[in-house]
Amino acid sequence: MPKFSTQRDWQLAQALMQPALIRVIDNIRKQLEASSWQGSYQTEQVWPTDATPAQKQQFEDLQGQIRQAQSVAEIDQIEQQLALLPTPTPLYELQLKAGNQLQTVDVWQLCYQVCFRDYTPPGDEDYPVAVDSQLLNEEAGSIDWDKLDEKASQIIGHIFEQLPPTEAQGEG
Template structure:
């Protein structure tokens, strides 16, 4: 892919098929050593993620994060695949919804209960449930990689890993983007992004318990 290309992810499905709008359209297929997971409409989810969780030091940092998060996520998935291919650990991706701070537990439980009811509801019931949900907060979509080996288990938060790649400080204060990943034209420095992602993913597997 041209390093200067502008692209937008339209869908990610299992087995990992990343459909990208870019002339010409391309599709990346990765045979992963993981269980099924579905990432629908990742572009909008990543924008929601950027809008909701980090607090940005400047508007420019927010704009740079929008540029970096999608390519960072793709490289995270690719590097995890490579590590799993040569690891004795097995990986399973799973949904891990993340709520806004201070969301009461009873509200979370109500939303979860309504979402479960929605799966088997009749059309009329579904309309009522959707109406009820429209008045309640919703979590943003989180994803985890659960690594298992015998009785040992380690969980990797994919969004937190993307944050480590894209940002130069922790989320407990307004974040600054790692500007070394942005070139002089304001676009992604693909080589540096590749190198940083590879290093952080390798560290995860190096630090797994023996």
């Protein structure tokens, strides 16, 4: 997860991430329709290396309990217990396949590239991110969907341009 420059950037990112995910997924679909590559999505939970099997099971059990909780007090109590446990990081990957070629793309990283200005991919986690303010209509207090779609389209287009040629595409 990126480190945020300010609390405001964190709040803006919260508002932008779901719309960015929607635009990223839609633009992947459009690119796949025009491509010889086939795409599928994989989800996985990555646990911290120090998480024990018992902690993982307790986390899963509490997640089940929270879905069945009957009161706010019960939810609060379960959330307090969850806060004491290691938490998995959800991975959401796009698997692109053409013939015997396989490429994997981290969908969350694509969303970060859309949401943040000059986003640097993993490896530089200490570098704080700032929301791309051009994606927001601050006067109206809303998201500029056209600019969001345009940026997502450019990023996804670049991903597909970087894919190696397939037999169906030829060398041409």
